[in-house]
Amino acid sequence: MTDKIELIGLSKEEIGQELAKIGEKPFRAKQLWHWIYWQGETDFSKMTSFSKDLREKLAASYTITRPKIVAEQISKDKTHKWLLEFEDGQRVETVYIPEEDRGAVCISTQVGCAVGCRFCHTGSQKITRNLTAGEIVGQFLVARDVYKEWPTPSDETRYLSNIVVMGMGEPLHNAENAAKAMKILTDGDGISLSKRRVTLSTSGIAPKIAPFFRETKVQMAVSLHAPNNEIRSQIMPINNKYPLEEVMKACQEYQQMEGSRFITFEYLMLKDINDSLDCARQLIDLMHKYKLDAKFNLIAFNPWPGCGFEASSGNRIHAFAKELNNAGFAAPIRTPRGQDILAACGQLKSKKDKE
Ligand code: SF4
Numbered sequence: 001m002t003d004k005i006e007l008i009g010l011s012k013e014e015i016g017q018e019l020a021k022i023g024e025k026p027f028r029a030k031q032l033w034h035w036i037y038w039q040g041e042t043d044f045s046k047m048t049s050f051s052k053d054l055r056e057k058l059a060a061s062y063t064i065t066r067p068k069i070v071a072e073q074i075s076k077d078k079t080h081k082w083l084l085e086f087e088d089g090q091r092v093e094t095v096y097i098p099e100e101d102r103g104a105v106c107i108s109t110q111v112g113c114a115v116g117c118r119f120c121h122t123g124s125q126k127i128t129r130n131l132t133a134g135e136i137v138g139q140f141l142v143a144r145d146v147y148k149e150w151p152t153p154s155d156e157t158r159y160l161s162n163i164v165v166m167g168m169g170e171p172l173h174n175a176e177n178a179a180k181a182m183k184i185l186t187d188g189d190g191i192s193l194s195k196r197r198v199t200l201s202t203s204g205i206a207p208k209i210a211p212f213f214r215e216t217k218v219q220m221a222v223s224l225h226a227p228n229n230e231i232r233s234q235i236m237p238i239n240n241k242y243p244l245e246e247v248m249k250a251c252q253e254y255q256q257m258e259g260s261r262f263i264t265f266e267y268l269m270l271k272d273i274n275d276s277l278d279c280a281r282q283l284i285d286l287m288h289k290y291k292l293d294a295k296f297n298l299i300a301f302n303p304w305p306g307c308g309f310e311a312s313s314g315n316r317i318h319a320f321a322k323e324l325n326n327a328g329f330a331a332p333i334r335t336p337r338g339q340d341i342l343a344a345c346g347q348l349k350s351k352k353d354k355e
Contacts, residue, residue: 004063008036012029045059069085070083082146084138091111094140106166108169111128111130112169114173115170125168165199172209200218206242213254220264221265222247222264225274226274267299269301
């Protein structure tokens with residue numbers, strides 16, 4: 001442990017306040033921000049637009065740290081997974097999911113998760129702690145280091161083009177730090193990701209939805225996974241606390257916000273649980289009832305030992321998708337990526353913890 005102050009995760013204003021403490025003018029905050037988040041620099045001595053004196057002062061009081069990569073795996077389909085460790089030894093997973101000429105980095109917001117979805121590997125690991133804003137941002141910085149995307153490339157030329165906050169944890173159980181991290185990641189003077197390219201997924205913490213997305217303006221996805229309360233409570237106990245009606249009303253509120261787009265509903269296809277045509281019809285009715293402009297991601301389940309669920313057949317998934325399509329809803333089928341490297345969230349961490 002060091003008694004120096006970590007700069008990653010501070011807002012631009014907070015960096016300004018730190019600089020004021022060491023007798024520097026506020027405009028230096030923007031320059032320092034540029035070094036940290038546009039250039040990706042971690043070494044104060046290389047910040048050549050600063051005098052030698054200032055570089056030494058910064059190095060004496062502050063640090064710019066990355067989480068440590070303790071394990072990594074690259075699958076045949078190029079999905080790249082890191083197990084990252086923070087200063088206190090806690091670990092999370094971060095995954096890069098490449099498409100042809102771009103790709104999304106999937107980041108975590110908590111160590112473990114308190115939501116306990118029955119189908120989720122992370123849900124079987126108890127919540128340990130929230131990540132700080134710096135630890136959330138740090139995961140993307142590691143991915144940028146690995147893929148050498150410094151200085152920040154133009155939007156069209158970057159491989160790490162999107163962020164999905166869908167890793168370990170429920171982001172809205174750590175809403176303050178997650179919101180701060182989203183603002184850093186989308187700040188135009190630094191990492192500069194468009195708010196349209198950042199999607200945060202929630203299991204449906206209804207009262208936090210509207211305030212969070214109003215503040216951050218990133219895109220929303222909801223882990224829905226069921227068309228009614230009965231099935232949803234069975235596979236997602238959080239539904240007992242925030243039933244479907246409350247989640248749907250929060251979605252309505254989100255949709256009324258300026259600049260909001262359609263809502264993406266994640267729907268994991270579980271054999272004989274939620275994959276019948278009747279379920280598809282109930283979903284359509286639900287969307288109509290709440291007048292939601294929605295898109296569904298139908299996700300083929302990647303079973304893990306002891307999970308107690310099976311994957312729906314391809315035929316079943318296609319029939320489900322067709323039913324939604326016929327009602328005018330986009331419903332792309334997402335095949336699991338990186339199956340050969342334990343890519344479902346939480347699995348690499350579990351394996352390493354056991355070791
Ligand atoms: S699916 Fe998400 S919210 Fe549910 S237990 Fe897993 S990490 Fe938590």
